[in-house]
Amino acid sequence: MIPMVDLKGQYLAIKEEIDRGILEALEKTQFILGPNVTAFEEEAAAFLGTRYAVGVASGTDALHLALAAAGITAGDEVITTPFTFIATAEAIRYVGATPVFVDIDPRTFNIDPALIEAAITPKTRAVLPVHLFGQPADMAAIEAICSKHGLLLIEDCAQSFGAEAAGRMTGSRGALGAFSFFPSKNLGCYGDGGLVTTSSPELAEQVKVLRNHGSKVRYHHSVIGFNSRLDEVQAVILRVKLKRLREYNEGRRRVAHLYSSLLAGSGVVTPFEDGKGVHVYHQYTLLSDHREAIMKALGEAGIASAVYYPIPLHRQDVFAADYAGVTLPVAEEVAARCMSLPIFPEMTAAQVEEVVAVIKRVVAA
Known part of the structure; x- marks a missing residue:
């Protein structure tokens, strides 16, 4: 796992x-x-x-x-x-x-x-x-x-x-x-x-x-x-x-940058860093039209994945009546295509490569 x-x-x-x-x-x-x-x-x-x-x-x-x-x-x-x-x-x-x-920026979310x-x-x-x-x-x-x-x-x-x-x-x-x-x-x-x-x-x-x-x-x-x-x-x-947080955050950035390097040209949209700050990758979230197929294949391979967040807040039941008719197209599109991959400071290059191999296999099929 x-x-x-x-x-x-x-x-x-x-x-x-x-x-x-x-x-x-x-x-x-x-x-x-x-x-x-x-x-x-x-x-x-x-x-x-x-x-x-x-x-x-x-x-x-x-x-x-x-x-x-x-x-x-x-x-x-x-x-x-x-x-x-x-x-x-x-x-x-x-x-x-x-x-x-x-609405949100389509690159930074x-x-x-x-x-x-x-x-x-x-x-x-x-x-x-x-x-x-x-x-x-x-x-x-x-x-x-x-x-x-x-x-x-x-x-x-x-x-x-x-x-x-x-x-x-x-x-x-x-x-x-x-x-x-x-x-x-x-x-x-x-x-x-x-x-x-x-x-x-x-x-x-x-x-x-x-x-x-x-x-x-x-x-x-x-x-x-x-x-x-x-x-x-x-x-x-x-x-x-x-006391170890800088080290933990650098570990997350290392994993994220390896993901992005290995996924380049694969057809999925990898996270964007705007250059105005330091991204610490609480999540590594990509966009794909093949989200369900990728998540299914990852699960079968014993690899976790998640969707953060599948429903924008203006579409949640608790808010829906107050925002009926409100359309926020970027948030809605991102919610329909986003998925997050495993990321933690201790994650190894071999684990990242295993995740990427599954994604590439699905996208190429």
């Missing part, structure tokens, strides 16, 4: 340090907002180039609390992409706002900046780009639009920890950034976890209050908050992995 990601192999390589750190945390019994959470927040902020990083319970919560801290509320509109995981739009709805979907201004209305409060699959969105163009129209810029960095846009890490350019530590992510824990980044002391403090039942002082509650704190044990794991 070649899995989409080899979490066990990665764990075994760092097992001694992970296990020792977890045991030390268990012995100290400071499980809620303990010293490892504080240390990880400081280390993550330093890595990402932000003044603050606030650990929360999941990537979805990170988006939700970022929007809430920014004051996005009922009646507001937030411009975002339809080609992403549903959490992006869910979080907008959680605060009572309306997601406004803008990220929101197309050229289409954003036409979607701005008097109700627009923010733009929420997603750095999809580890490819940074065109932040310079999006920042210019937000500055021109007085809009907040909030980054969905769930798939892009360590990705760079014009020399700066994703999550450091907007007013707020939201990260996920779902186990399969480039920086993943062994459960759920998330992070909100900002360089604003006011926004950082507001996220801290919101994650802890609206409380600054125990049993004193200034706002209605949530129970969304990063787990101390997960922080141990994240601290161990963060």
